[in-house]
Amino acid sequence: MSENDCIFCKIVAGEAESEVVHDEEGVMAFMDIGAKAPVHVLVIPKEHVSSLQEVGRLPDGVAKRIFEVAQEVAENMGIAESGYAFRINNGPDARQEVFHLHAHVMGGRKMGMP
Numbered sequence: 489m490s491e492n493d494c495i496f497c498k499i500v501a502g503e504a505e506s507e508v509v510h511d512e513e514g515v516m517a518f519m520d521i522g523a524k525a526p527v528h529v530l531v532i533p534k535e536h537v538s539s540l541q542e543v544g545r546l547p548d549g550v551a552k553r554i555f556e557v558a559q560e561v562a563e564n565m566g567i568a569e570s571g572y573a574f575r576i577n578n579g580p581d582a583r584q585e586v587f588h589l590h591a592h593v594m595g596g597r598k599m600g601m602p
């Protein structure tokens with residue numbers, strides 16, 4: 489999928505609706521539209537990279553910020569103490585559906601491995 493028809497690029501550009509919970513220079517976080525947990529947020533780099541295969545293309549510091557923003561969002565949403573799953577579905581065997589790198593932050597209930 490090209491950057492042009494990427495739904496997450498459209499969210500970054502403000503061309504598609506989303507419930508944004510964090511917005512900074514290189515990183516954004518918004519509510520997952522198909523929440524699979526009481527709290528389900530996606531943290532993404534604003535720059536389009538399809539998956540971890542292209543993570544090296546991200547500007548310096550962005551990958552680190554994805555981790556830090558996940559923790560900040562978890563604190564703001566009250567699940568930092570109870571805990572949360574931080575998960576990246578990468579590629580077909582992980583059933584990645586949206587090919588713009590994103591990390592799921594899921595909590596508010598016990599989160600098991602699949």
Ligand code: AMP
Pocket residue numbers: 495504506518519520521522523530576577582583584585586587
């Ligand atoms: P995956 O690629 O398997 O990690 O999953 C993609 C995730 O993106 C799913 O949990 C979807 O519910 C979510 N998703 C897809 N489109 C949107 C959207 N427009 N806004 C928010 N979340 C979305």
Ligand code: ZN
Pocket residue numbers: 491494495496497498535536537587588
């Ligand atoms: Zn994209």
